Amino acid sequence: MKITVQRDKLSNAVSHVSKAVSSRTTIPILTGIKIKADEEGLTLTASDSDVSIEVQIPLEEADEWGVTVHQAGNIVLPARIFSEIVRKLPSNEIHIEADERLVTSIRSGQAEFSINGMDANEYPQLPHLEEEKxxxxxxxxxxxxxxxxxxxxxxxxxxxxxxxxxxxxxxxxxxxxxxxxxxxxxxxxxxxxxxxxxxxxxxxxxxxxxxxxxxxxxxxxxxxxxxxxxxxxxxxxxxxxxxxLLEGTYPDTTRIIPQGSKTEITVNTKEFLQSIERASLLSREGKSNVVKMVTLPDGNVEITSNAPEIGKVTDVLQPKAMEGEELKISFNAKYMIDALRAIDSSEIKASFNGPMSPFVLRPTDHDWMLHLILPVRTY
Amino acid sequence: MKITVQRDKLSNAVSHVSKAVSSRTTIPILTGIKIKADEEGLTLTASDSDVSIEVQIPLEEADEWGVTVHQAGNIVLPARIFSEIVRKLPSNEIHIEADERLVTSIRSGQAEFSINGMDANEYPQLPHLEEEKxxxxxxxxxxxxxxxxxxxxxxxxxxxxxxxxxxxxxxxxxxxxxxxxxxxxxxxxxxxxxxxxxxxxxxxxxxxxxxxxxxxxxxxxxxxxxxxxxxxxxxxxxxxxxxxLLEGTYPDTTRIIPQGSKTEITVNTKEFLQSIERASLLSREGKSNVVKMVTLPDGNVEITSNAPEIGKVTDVLQPKAMEGEELKISFNAKYMIDALRAIDSSEIKASFNGPMSPFVLRPTDHDWMLHLILPVRTY
Structure with missing residues (x-):
């Protein structure tokens, strides 16, 4: 194999495929990056058996030079050191040449590395997928x-x-x-x-x-x-x-999503999130990370938490709207924070079915997202 | 103690003093931040016995409100949780009030924390320094x-x-x-x-x-x-x-800095650094992290390194000037990289006294800085 390749394109490709390189060395060849040069350009491959990533550098793209293949061939180079070398090379052009003993010369400007490669024939084949679905x-x-x-x-x-x-x-x-x-x-x-x-x-x-x-x-x-x-x-x-893919049957989750609701609270997503984050400063000192939420007679919502030895916190939230029964419920602050951070709408509606039943958070402006959380039984 | 303080000023002060908070809990009170309120404003103190940091928040500064002291006093609050609380508080004004049982209320907007404090009288006194020197x-x-x-x-x-x-x-x-x-x-x-x-x-x-x-x-x-x-x-x-300060007598280092030199090389700092960084990609795979440097007959400098099993690297550097004897020397790449990164001048002069003697790096544009490195004996 003998090629000349544009440094930034190679550097990008290496950094992409590196994400799949195995850190375990049970299969030594998977600690390397496979480089294949043919008439279409350069293909880099890395794999940890679960995930495999392949990046192509075409000969030319949008009139921009990518790679020149002087002699087709392939080689596997140790991933970590190869990726560091590529990043540190001085010039825009990188010459890579592998000889029959698998010794690979990497030249750029006045710098020349000589690295021991591995045999690309020993590299596992990626699955060939029928493009039906x-x-x-x-x-x-x-x-x-x-x-x-x-x-x-x-x-x-x-x-x-x-x-x-x-x-x-x-x-x-x-x-x-x-x-x-x-x-x-x-x-x-x-x-x-x-x-x-x-x-x-x-x-x-x-x-x-x-x-x-x-x-x-x-x-x-x-x-x-x-x-x-x-x-x-x-x-x-x-x-x-x-x-x-994982083997096995995923549980049917459609039936656990409650249809009706006894209490509905509409609230600003960010205000709700910040309030829970404050409460979690204390709740997470305990093992269960539990925050309590109670509807007040004045239409507000009180959020509280406490940590033995350290202290307690009380926050009052003014919802946009509240309907249905009064509510006392406890939940894991982390689950609530994860869900609220994932919601990119400014307002949500939370639908509760009493203190023992799962509750649901939905954005008020679209139906594409749903978060369900099981409460913690403290009342 | 009863105060109202501006959130960002308190947050800044807490983040500064937090750097001195001890992570070890052998002296429990040092896991806290001491807060003192008096007629001058607020003083926050933290210490790990070696380092102590004190930050003052004046009542007012450049016409900007800092803190209002309703009642002087002091308290020690647990550092980590206090600093997290301050960062998450919703409003610009923070009310802090400590009662005689050391329970401290921290209020801001609709949020109220109640935290168990520690007795400030138990907090160690900072040294009183005579301001002579x-x-x-x-x-x-x-x-x-x-x-x-x-x-x-x-x-x-x-x-x-x-x-x-x-x-x-x-x-x-x-x-x-x-x-x-x-x-x-x-x-x-x-x-x-x-x-x-x-x-x-x-x-x-x-x-x-x-x-x-x-x-x-x-x-x-x-x-x-x-x-x-x-x-x-x-x-x-x-x-x-x-x-x-550390106790003991620091060695006299003036005598180890060589006066004359047998070889002098003037070189671009960044080019030299990058060349050593490339060489160190391989040298650091070995234990000693050794890079070799050799003057070539054509006036250039060759930098090489190798790692058994992996490969080797050769780099050629064109110095601005070279005087004196030819040179073959080996050194620890890390020491050279540390020194070159610390030099903010674009050009340095390296002065050598043969392969066994310490060598010196100096910027060419000023005399305020010097780096000395002992070579590694490989020749």
Whole structure:
């Protein structure tokens, strides 16, 4: 292999694929980045078996030079040191040449590195996905949808299926659901897809979703998504992101969302959030992180918490509207803060069914999002 | 104690003094911040026995309201929770009231905290310093001088005196010296002081110096410095910073700085730094972090390093000037990088006395700074 490549493009590609490099060294070749040069350009690949990322650098793009391939071929280079070298090289052009002993010369300006590579034939093949179930979504929307739900996945391996984000698609409506069985986050959006395309129970590991968020750009350029039985592939510009899916059946969460409500409180999202954050300064000193909320006869809402030894806090919130029964309820402050931070609408409606039943938070300006939280029994 | 205080001023003061709060809880009262209200305003104090910081909030300053003291008094509040509360309070005015049982109410807007305080009479007294040896230096210069030397203090407790930065003053010339016996950093500057004022062997713990850097503003407002036998006090605006001094005699470092030189190389600081940084990508994989430097017959300088298993690197540097004998020398890349990063001049002169002797780096545009490094014997 012998190539000349533009430094910033290589540096970007390396930093993208590096996110998939395994930190464990049980499979030594996966601590490397695979570099393949052919007539189309350069392809970099990294994988930790769960997530694989592939980035292409075309020969030319929008009249801008990317790479010149003097001799096709491939090599695997140690990821950490290669990525540091690329970042520190002095000139805009980088010459990379691998010989038959796998020794790889990396030249730029007056600097020359000589690095021992690994055999690319030993690098595992990425899955070849049949492109049957394909749909498309703006990259920034996909990013937002993940951010607004993924915090709700379980971190416990007791029920592994709950450590994933459940994706489903029906009649053009994409839905993400996360739950750790104490709270649930759901977000839907309309996407571009063939009319008959639908799937359920596609459970993407939470960790993969978090990596995907880092890779996607903050713009509307489309991400094309391919779903198979055990893999998902997200294609955005020159980046291919593969993740394995979790095996098992995701629980049916539709039935736990209460339909009616006994008390409804409409409140400014930010004021509510700040009030809970203040209360949590004390509640989190205790193990259960419990905050209490009580409706007052004057139409206000009182939020309190206390920490033995340290002290207590009382906050009074003026809701926009309140309907139904009076309410005394306790909940985990962290779940409430996570949900309120994920809501980008300025106003929410909270619907309660008494102190023992799950309650629901919804933005008042759209129906695409829902957060459900189980109360803590203190009353 | 009963006061009303402006939130941002209190928040700033708390964040400054918090830097001195002890994380160890061997002396429980030092996990708190002492708050004293009197006719002059509010004084906040925190201390970890080595470093103490005091910040004053005057009643009024430049026509801007700071604090109103309704009833003088004092209290000690738990530092971490108090600082978090202050940051999260909703309104510009904060009411603080401590009762005789030390229970302290903190009110702002609709939020009210009630926190258990500690008895301020149990808080240790800060040393009272005789203001005999006082000099003055612009705050940003003091900050720069510390940053350009403090990295050189020893981190080993083998010779505790070397873990400090040595301050001396003679004929208006303030000098900072740091050494860990493998390298030395020195920085001098002229300061405003009484003609007869001089001191030596004032050794300020490196950790204290690093804290002091965080406290000082990036402007020329003067820092007044009081030096006593076992304490140093730095006063800047409303902040008083106390540090204990290290006991013992700092070694005489003047004699180890070589006078003549056999090889002199003048080079662009940034190019030299980047070249060493590239070489260190490989050298630091080894234990000794050694980089080799060799003068070439064509007047250039070759910098090389290698890491067994991984590979090697060669870099060629074009110096501005080179005089004297040819040179082959090896040194620790970290020491060189630390020194070059501390030099804010665009060009340096490096003076060598053969491969076994310490060498010196100096900016070419002024005489206020010097870095000395001991080579590693590989040739």
């Amino acid at each position: 394909v749909f498309s979504i703006p990259g920034d929307l996909l990013k937002t949808m993940i951010r607004q739900t993924v915090f709700g996945v379980s971190t416990s391996e007791m029920r592994p299926i709950l450590t994933g984000l459940m994706w489903s698609l029906e009649q053009g409506k994409l839905r993400f659901v996360a739950t750790d069985s104490h709270r649930l986050a759901s977000r839907t959006a309309m996407v571009e897809c063939p009319e008959e395309l639908s799937f359920h129970n596609v459970v993407v590991p939470g960790k993969s979703c978090n990596e995907l968020v880092k890779i996607l750009d903050e713009d509307q350029s489309p991400a094309d998504i391919v779903v198979t039985d055990n893999q998902i592939l997200v294609k955005s510009k020159h980046i291919l992101f593969y993740s394995r | 006082v000099f003055s230096i612009p705050g940003d210069l003091l900050k720069t001088m510390i940053r350009q030397t403090v990295f050189g203090v020893s981190t080993s407790e083998m010779r505790p005196i070397l873990t400090g930065l040595m301050w001396s003053l003679e004929q208006g010339k303030l000098r900072f010296v740091a050494t860990d016996s493998h390298r030395l950093a020195s920085r001098t500057a002229m300061v405003e002081c009484p003609e007869e004022l001089s001191f030596h062997n004032v050794v300020v713990p490196g950790k204290s110096c690093n804290e002091l850097v965080k406290i000082l503003d990036e402007d020329q407002s003067p820092a007044d410095i009081v030096v006593t036998d076992n304490q140093i006090l730095v006063k800047s605006k409303h902040i008083l910073f106390y540090s204990r």
